[in-house]
Amino acid sequence: MTEEGGTPEALRQWRRVVVKLSGEALMGHRTHGLDAETLERLALDLVETAALGVEIAVVVGGGNFFRGIEGAEKGIERARADSIGMLATVMNALALEFAIEKLGQSARVLSAVPMPSLCQPYSRQAALHHLSKQRIVILAGGTGNPFFTTDTGAALRAAELSSDVIMKATQVDGIYSADPKIDPKATRYTKLTHDEAINKNLAVMDTAAFALARENKIPILVFSIKERGAIRAALEGKGLATLVLP
Template identity: 45%
Template sequence: MSYKRILLKLSGEALMGDQNYGIDSKRLEQYALEIQRVKEQGVEIAIVIGGGNIYRGVQAEASGIDRVQGDYMGMLATVINAMAIQSALEKHGMYTRLMSGIKMEAVCEPFIRRRAVRHLEKGRIVIFGAGIGNPYFTTDSTASLRAIEVEADVVLKGTRVDGVYSADPEKDPSAVRFEKLSFDEVIQNGYSIMDMTAFTLCQENNVPIIVFDMNKPGNLERLVTGEEQVGTLIS
């Protein structure tokens, strides 16, 4: 196996599928099956998912809601998505634990680093909801921080594009996809991978990032087993 313990970062928008908002049951099922195949390989899996399909903190200011209040609303949206992912995984017989940056014991455990690591060691899939529990931090930052805390081998950022390109491939047909980049190259060229806080956390702690297309069947398994080059590796 290329990686023993991974942190999978999914965007909330990805759960919309072809809808304009909310959660697409077909997309949820697809992700659950992709994760199950990797789990069967013996990989320890942690997951962070965004909440953009339901609510974004940055939307709050435009609608007149206080930014901090809006960010907390966005954190609650990530918990809704995390619960949906948890349900889909458990339907297929996987054991999971949902841990939250905000205390809400009725639906999830509070995040405690040692407990999270122990869950992973016991073969449970750990889903981190509610960000880090503080406003002004994105779920990308949550993914980087939790990956460092649980000593994950890599952050896998599942998107709808198959890696990092020299330009937007949807707008520029001449855009070139990179197989590998250094952290410095990403910064120097201004490629948009994660927000700078999240990116710097990975850089300073030597946690590699792989940007890949999560929607292509089998991609996650191919990536984790190392049977072929998938996505773009930043290290």
């Protein structure tokens, strides 16, 4: 993904990116909620990446507070549980916005669930405007509809915003043939196609997200978010990752 003696290939090709951050990524070593140190590290990583001239939109999950599917399993109506999960993503987005702006970088939260007293409602035009002003755009509320994951929301927003790549930040350094935490023989893929990821049922993103990315020919870069500077390193082609191509 890099070339010797010049600008990394990814930086030439990927000038507008959608970063998918799970709620779990924001809680660090805590069992729930937000970890201040982790939040600051991720904010700094986003700011340093934006300083390269990259336009960044971030789609945040809410699993550190509430996951809709888990709420449904505990007896809450699925549509209502997903609505609670959407509210959790707004909390994370507001916290991330504050952490980014503390570092001197302008940021804006746009929510697919309108709550204008807290943040701006999402629209494609508003998001593109903020990106053009070199603001980091934080997209909350998923798709604004129940029964869709924030992974699908990330793929949808990437398509709407004509993004060059979806950067899927995870707890492992790419896509494996099996869960590496369970199967020591699991092997990491360097490159895959969208069709291969779907056919092999590789669950790093849900099928709807893969299908949306495939239909719109958007690459997906899967990498570990555990280390400082992980987003910038992945974009520059450093470290381990899996690239899913059309």
